[in-house]
Amino acid sequence: MSKSCCSSSKQRMILACSGGSNVGQATNQAAVELTREGFGKMYCLVGIGAGLQGFVQSARDVEEMVVLDGCPVGCAKAILDREGISPGRYVVATALGIEKVKDPQLIVREEDVQRIKDAAREGAGAASPDSARAATASCGCSGKA
Amino acid sequence: MEIKVLGPGCQKCHETEKVVREALADSGVAANVMKVSDFQEIAMLGVFATPAVVIDGQVKVSGKVPTKKDVLAWISK
Numbered sequence: 001m002s003k004s005c006c007s008s009s010k011q012r013m014i015l016a017c018s019g020g021s022n023v024g025q026a027t028n029q030a031a032v033e034l035t036r037e038g039f040g041k042m043y044c045l046v047g048i049g050a051g052l053q054g055f056v057q058s059a060r061d062v063e064e065m066v067v068l069d070g071c072p073v074g075c076a077k078a079i080l081d082r083e084g085i086s087p088g089r090y091v092v093a094t095a096l097g098i099e100k101v102k103d104p105q106l107i108v109r110e111e112d113v114q115r116i117k118d119a120a121r122e123g124a125g126a127a128s129p130d131s132a133r134a135a136t137a138s139c140g141c142s143g144k145a
Numbered sequence: 146m147e148i149k150v151l152g153p154g155c156q157k158c159h160e161t162e163k164v165v166r167e168a169l170a171d172s173g174v175a176a177n178v179m180k181v182s183d184f185q186e187i188a189m190l191g192v193f194a195t196p197a198v199v200i201d202g203q204v205k206v207s208g209k210v211p212t213k214k215d216v217l218a219w220i221s222k
Contacts, residue, residue: 011194047191054204055193
């Protein structure tokens with residue numbers, strides 16, 4: 001397990017609203033893909049929303065946070081606001097021109113996911129290959145095991 | 146008092162344990178210090194990044210080494 005510990009990457013938490021609409025599901029897919037690509041690590045927004053102490057404290061302590069909301073209702077941001085946590089980089093899918101539609105199939109379009117990912121990455125610095133390696137057990141090490 | 150130092154065993158995890166033990170020694174507070182490296186247990190506590198410190202079930206810090214001052218404040222409450 002220690003092999004996945006000492007990452008030189010910055011700790012970047014990714015939170016997606018993952019809501020029950022096409023745009024909510026697009027944020028979820030974007031968060032999954034950004035995690036797989038090593039940009040950061042998706043984390044359980046619902047744990048923070050539930051007020052579970054360890055999740056809330058982790059969100060307070062993280063070095064950098066990217067929050068993805070599907071629409072202007074802003075549920076993800078509202079959860080953080082309630083805990084007094086600044087969202088850091090904040091992306092709203094509909095503000096990127098992605099339309100929220102009534103679709104019982106919750107079809108997620110690849111181009112929408114890509115647009116959300118691009119917005120999340122904008123100005124956030126380069127991805128580190130180390131962070132993908134550390135995605136399931138990231139630690140605050142600087143690679144000096 | 147039960148103090149858990151969470152992490153897979155890297156340098157910062159060791160530093161964290163050292164800081165915790167120094168704070169306990171300085172304060173004279175009695176506590177059971179445990180190292181936890183099991184991913185399932187760490188995940189159950191909702192910790193995003195290690196090292197982390199949990200005191201009596203409360204996550205006090207995640208993803209960084211606390212200062213001795215931090216730990217002294219936590220254990221004196």
